[in-house]
Amino acid sequence: MVLGPGEQHSNKTCATLADKFEPLCVVVGDGAVGKTCLLISYTTNKFPSEYVPTVFDNYAVTVMIGDEPYTLGLFDTAGQEDYDRLRPLSYPQTDVFLVCFSVTSPASFENVREKWFPEVHHHCPGVPCLIVGTQVDLRDDPSVREKLAKQKMQPVRREDGERMAKDLGAVKYVECSALTQYKLKDVFDEAIVAALEPPAHKKKKSRCVLL
Numbered sequence: 001m002v003l004g005p006g007e008q009h010s011n012k013t014c015a016t017l018a019d020k021f022e023p024l025c026v027v028v029g030d031g032a033v034g035k036t037c038l039l040i041s042y043t044t045n046k047f048p049s050e051y052v053p054t055v056f057d058n059y060a061v062t063v064m065i066g067d068e069p070y071t072l073g074l075f076d077t078a079g080q081e082d083y084d085r086l087r088p089l090s091y092p093q094t095d096v097f098l099v100c101f102s103v104t105s106p107a108s109f110e111n112v113r114e115k116w117f118p119e120v121h122h123h124c125p126g127v128p129c130l131i132v133g134t135q136v137d138l139r140d141d142p143s144v145r146e147k148l149a150k151q152k153m154q155p156v157r158r159e160d161g162e163r164m165a166k167d168l169g170a171v172k173y174v175e176c177s178a179l180t181q182y183k184l185k186d187v188f189d190e191a192i193v194a195a196l197e198p199p200a201h202k203k204k205k206s207r208c209v210l211l
Helices: 011-017 035-044 106-123 142-150 158-168 184-196 200-206
Strands: 024-029 056-065 068-077 096-102 129-134 172-175
Touching: 024 035, 024 106, 024 184, 035 056, 035 068, 035 096, 035 129, 035 184, 056 184, 068 184, 096 106, 096 184, 106 129, 106 158, 129 158, 129 184, 158 172, 172 184
Parallel strands: 024 068, 024 096, 096 129, 129 172
Antiparallel strands: 056 068
């Protein structure tokens, strides 16, 4: 169940979720790596037909983990440099980050290490992060591989993502396709599990606060 603007849970659902932890997940990464498509495809089951650069949008979705419903807050961010000073305003109270790159863009992959992990850890030390490889449906696309080959590059491999996650201390590496929805649900299930990770008292202290 996805909540649109102005919509609310039923009273019964509110009573059920009132005392539950409602994690906030913030999505970061370079511009044009598919962050907004990731969220739109997941929350609406529809892939957007055109690219619209994002400033900030937020979503709320109820997800079942086992037999338990959780309301997951989702916050989209703009990756362009123009928003470098504005973007951290979305970080307070974050419970888990999805640090995204496109497997068709080695530069966006390197920026996970060079820009995005340092940024979120500066503002939110201790908050769990997942590294997310997007657009995996294009990894073996001949035109994509040809374009990268001309630059003496190749698509980012799964093992490269897994190695970076280990090197940076991320919770894990996951990859998906917003277009085909391959492993898309798994990304957000893993985000909730990471946000719920015990111990609870440590979790409260780690929650991001912008100073």
